Amino acid sequence: MVAPISKTQLTVLSFLLALALVLVLGSAQYGFVSAMDRKLLGLKKEKFSHFRFYLHDINSGQSPTAMMIIQPPANKSKSEFGSVSTIGDPLTEGPELSSKLLGKAQGFYGLASQDEVALLMAMNFHIVQGKYNGSTITILGRNQVLDKVREMPVIGGSGLFRFARGYAHLSTHKFDPSNRDSVVEYNIYLLHY
Ligand SMILES: *[C@@H]1O[C@H](CO)[C@@H](O)[C@H](O)[C@H]1NC(C)=O
Ligand SMILES: *[C@@H]1O[C@H](CO)[C@@H](O)[C@H](O)[C@H]1NC(C)=O
Numbered sequence: 001m002v003a004p005i006s007k008t009q010l011t012v013l014s015f016l017l018a019l020a021l022v023l024v025l026g027s028a029q030y031g032f033v034s035a036m037d038r039k040l041l042g043l044k045k046e047k048f049s050h051f052r053f054y055l056h057d058i059n060s061g062q063s064p065t066a067m068m069i070i071q072p073p074a075n076k077s078k079s080e081f082g083s084v085s086t087i088g089d090p091l092t093e094g095p096e097l098s099s100k101l102l103g104k105a106q107g108f109y110g111l112a113s114q115d116e117v118a119l120l121m122a123m124n125f126h127i128v129q130g131k132y133n134g135s136t137i138t139i140l141g142r143n144q145v146l147d148k149v150r151e152m153p154v155i156g157g158s159g160l161f162r163f164a165r166g167y168a169h170l171s172t173h174k175f176d177p178s179n180r181d182s183v184v185e186y187n188i189y190l191l192h193y
Pocket of ligand 2: 128129130133134
């Protein structure tokens with residue numbers, strides 16, 4: 001047999017119920033967060049893709065695509081620690097600049113190590129071809145440029161790359177020490193919708 005509840009228990013219970021009601025109504029009223037159905041955003045099955053781009057970092061000539069905007073004070077360190085550049089580097093299908101333009105790598109890199117030539121890179125790959133036209137892939141990572149293969153995280157994206165994540169493997173295809181122009185191969189492994 002179930003014991004009948006006492007008056008005190010009833011009071012406590014009604015208080016708790018009232019509190020729960022206030023909380024539920026309150027959250028409905030101000031609702032800064034609500035559950036979403038991923039189908040509403042057209043998020044179906046997650047895909048895993050490999051993209052390959054060649055990035056052209058051009059410092060020389062009439063229209064450089066990389067521009068140093070902060071110079072290291074007094075050129076003190078060998079690693080050029082402190083310098084920062086803005087980039088709008090073409091991304092092409094093949095290693096030649098004349099091959100099909102797939103997009104631009106837009107952002108910044110700075111020399112962020114006092115001991116080695118290592119960049120902090122923050123950039124968006126703005127794609128201009130095919131169904132990805134207008135979508136972006138965002139990369140933020142450390143690039144120790146003299147290493148054969150470097151890895152940087154892909155931390156997100158926009159458009160068709162919403163919720164994207166993965167990593168990029170970089171290797172220098174070509175480097176001209178006289179003007180520092182370079183062509184870098186990017187192999188990006190991406191989970192995306
Ligand atoms: C640093 O070196 C570069 C190239 O050698 C030169 O153009 C620049 O003026 C130097 N900057 C300073 C602050 O001395
Ligand atoms: C990409 O989108 C832009 C802006 O909507 C448009 O002007 C351009 O023609 C498109 N390019 C391709 C290759 O579809």
